[in-house]
Amino acid sequence: MTATGPSLAERVLAADPRAVARAISLIEDETEAGVSLIRQIFRHTGRAFVIGVTGPPGAGKSTLVDRLAVTVRESGDKVGIIAVDPSSPFSGGALLGDRIRMQVHARDPGVFIRSMATRGHLGGLARATEDAALILDAAGTDVIFIETVGVGQDEVDIVRMADVSLVTLVPGTGDDVQALKAGIMEIADIFVINKIDRDGADRLAIAVEAMLGLRSWTEGEWRPRIVRTQATEGVGVPELWAAVRAFRAQAEAGSFELRRRARAEFRLRDLLTRHLLKHLETRVLKSPELNALIDRIGSRSLDPYSASSEILAKMLKTVD
Amino acid sequence: MTATGPSLAERVLAADPRAVARAISLIEDETEAGVSLIRQIFRHTGRAFVIGVTGPPGAGKSTLVDRLAVTVRESGDKVGIIAVDPSSPFSGGALLGDRIRMQVHARDPGVFIRSMATRGHLGGLARATEDAALILDAAGTDVIFIETVGVGQDEVDIVRMADVSLVTLVPGTGDDVQALKAGIMEIADIFVINKIDRDGADRLAIAVEAMLGLRSWTEGEWRPRIVRTQATEGVGVPELWAAVRAFRAQAEAGSFELRRRARAEFRLRDLLTRHLLKHLETRVLKSPELNALIDRIGSRSLDPYSASSEILAKMLKTVD
Numbered sequence: 150m151t152a153t154g155p156s157l158a159e160r161v162l163a164a165d166p167r168a169v170a171r172a173i174s175l176i177e178d179e180t181e182a183g184v185s186l187i188r189q190i191f192r193h194t195g196r197a198f199v200i201g202v203t204g205p206p207g208a209g210k211s212t213l214v215d216r217l218a219v220t221v222r223e224s225g226d227k228v229g230i231i232a233v234d235p236s237s238p239f240s241g242g243a244l245l246g247d248r249i250r251m252q253v254h255a256r257d258p259g260v261f262i263r264s265m266a267t268r269g270h271l272g273g274l275a276r277a278t279e280d281a282a283l284i285l286d287a288a289g290t291d292v293i294f295i296e297t298v299g300v301g302q303d304e305v306d307i308v309r310m311a312d313v314s315l316v317t318l319v320p321g322t323g324d325d326v327q328a329l330k331a332g333i334m335e336i337a338d339i340f341v342i343n344k345i346d347r348d349g350a351d352r353l354a355i356a357v358e359a360m361l362g363l364r365s366w367t368e369g370e371w372r373p374r375i376v377r378t379q380a381t382e383g384v385g386v387p388e389l390w391a392a393v394r395a396f397r398a399q400a401e402a403g404s405f406e407l408r409r410r411a412r413a414e415f416r417l418r419d420l421l422t423r424h425l426l427k428h429l430e431t432r433v434l435k436s437p438e439l440n441a442l443i444d445r446i447g448s449r450s451l452d453p454y455s456a457s458s459e460i461l462a463k464m465l466k467t468v469d
Numbered sequence: 470m471t472a473t474g475p476s477l478a479e480r481v482l483a484a485d486p487r488a489v490a491r492a493i494s495l496i497e498d499e500t501e502a503g504v505s506l507i508r509q510i511f512r513h514t515g516r517a518f519v520i521g522v523t524g525p526p527g528a529g530k531s532t533l534v535d536r537l538a539v540t541v542r543e544s545g546d547k548v549g550i551i552a553v554d555p556s557s558p559f560s561g562g563a564l565l566g567d568r569i570r571m572q573v574h575a576r577d578p579g580v581f582i583r584s585m586a587t588r589g590h591l592g593g594l595a596r597a598t599e600d601a602a603l604i605l606d607a608a609g610t611d612v613i614f615i616e617t618v619g620v621g622q623d624e625v626d627i628v629r630m631a632d633v634s635l636v637t638l639v640p641g642t643g644d645d646v647q648a649l650k651a652g653i654m655e656i657a658d659i660f661v662i663n664k665i666d667r668d669g670a671d672r673l674a675i676a677v678e679a680m681l682g683l684r685s686w687t688e689g690e691w692r693p694r695i696v697r698t699q700a701t702e703g704v705g706v707p708e709l710w711a712a713v714r715a716f717r718a719q720a721e722a723g724s725f726e727l728r729r730r731a732r733a734e735f736r737l738r739d740l741l742t743r744h745l746l747k748h749l750e751t752r753v754l755k756s757p758e759l760n761a762l763i764d765r766i767g768s769r770s771l772d773p774y775s776a777s778s779e780i781l782a783k784m785l786k787t788v789d
Contacts, residue, residue, distance in 0.1 A: 184774050192770065420773050421777050434741075449515050454508055457740040461744055465748060465786065467752065
């Protein structure tokens with residue numbers, strides 16, 4: 150410890166909850182300090198098991214996650230919950246959920262809860278969520294739940310970074326059909342049919358099973374399971390946790406590293422694209438040279454394709 | 470003329486309709502030959518007046534455009550019609566429309582008709598449409614209609630490149646409200662309320678007028694006009710053409726060059742972004758070095774942000 154006290158990274162690694170909260174805020178605000186922090190803690194990550202939970206609004210995801218969190222806590226493992234709402238620019242709704250949750254886990258310092266809302270940047274929320282999970286991971290969290298509402302591209306990107314993906318469906322809302330159509334179904338490792346006391350639970354299970362029947366699985370490949378729950382009563386929660394553990398055991402024996410590698414690649418591609426476009430925006434498109442080129446296009450003495458090639462030749466070390 | 474005959478560019482400039490059709494196909498297929506052609510003809514463009522026409526399906530855009538085309542032809546000016554359907558990956562529907570149109574303008578070699586459908590590339594259709602318009606322009610077409618169905622981002626991008634933008638609405642379908650909500654309303658220079666024999670035409674005109682009343686226009690700035698038509702009967706078509714001519718006169722006296730410059734800038738930015746991402750995809754992300762970096766991220770010996778910086782440093786001449 151220096152005279153100025155431990156750094157934020159050191160405090161995160163020491164599992165100081167206020168430091169973790171502060172670090173996630175830096176990430177959420179897309180600050181340079183946040184990037185610097187991730188660089189410092191990254192080599193201390195990779196231990197946590199990340200569980201992605203998504204599904205349409207009202208599917209009971211929060212209750213399900215809370216129940217699973219309690220189950221995890223029984224083993225002594227530390228839990229992190231990141232609730233993401235891609236559809237809302239404000240975290241008001243999520244904050245309400247937070248307050249209810251804080252009551253459920255109020256006396257348990259082994260549960261860290263955080264909500265994140267969209268900042269409107271393309272893909273920004275998925276990146277911020279992944280970084281938030283890295284921070285919890287570095288702080289010694291054993292199991293991280295990432296809970297997100299909806300079935301769109303943002304959710305796919307968010308769930309893609311999880312070690313296991315749970316898609317929660319609920320009978321008789323019509324949302325099930327919408328979810329079945331969306332790409333999110335293809336990334337589900339476990340389907341949770343929640344609120345099985347409602348009409349249509351069997352029909353929904355049959356529909357999901359029929360969809361799964363459309364493809365085949367190779368030896369050693371995980372075939373998605375369907376688990377029925379009534380989260381409010383705790384019904385099916387032990388079975389769901391057993392399915393998660395079964396997935397984890399099989400993954401760690403086989404495809405786990407492949408999946409993490411795919412995740413690293415996805416992340417790197419995303420960062421590269423973002424940095425490149427930012428470079429273009431701040432360094433190239435704001436230059437006076439660009440205005441001269443646009444004038445030449447306007448007067449038809451230069452065509453747009455040649456102008457683009459000219460700029461890229463100046464910008465890139467090697468050009469196609 | 471060489472022993473091999475005139476080049477495609479020369480034939481386009483000589484207004485050979487088969488060469489024009491072939492050139493547009495090269496553009497549509499996103500070939501290098503298409504790019505090369507645009508480079509050759511670009512300095513011969515900039516004469517045509519481009520009219521963008523959009524609106525919800527069923528608003529009667531095709532009929533309207535056909536009527537306007539007949540009006541333009543009365544002055545002897547050559548007409549091009551590019552019908553774009555961003556929602557369809559196939560041009561079947563547009564082709565049917567083409568056939569009907571070809572009957573309307575069958576005996577008139579002064580009308581060139583072409584339909585274009587999406588290739589699924591992000592923004593690709595807008596680029597292809599703009600290039601198709603350049604080809605018609607180079608071939609001596611005086612007035613080019615670009616007709617597109619819908620009110621989404623694709624349509625905004627397509628209409629953005631026009632010299633004047635017509636948004637067609639139709640009473641009593643509910644689509645009007647959807648259109649009013651969408652960004653397309655902000656780029657309309659002229660609102661066409663078509664099918665005025667239907668109920669609700671007055672209400673729709675009042676709604677559009679109310680929306681226009683929400684902002685103010687500076688001296689010399691064009692205030693969007695509302696024109697009522699019943700295109701199938703030709704009602705309102707002379708008034709609509711008069712509005713287009715009034716817009717053109719005012720634009721040419723003032724903001725015309727500004728608008729064309731904004732278009733050149735939009736185009737150049739779009740090309741740069743596309744070329745940069747293609748360079749990333751084909752040159753950088755396929756390199757063996759990238760795999761080594763991903764492995765290092767997977768083993769946590771390198772964080773994704775540092776990996777991204779490392780790649781960009783190799784790729785860019787100057788790095789932030």
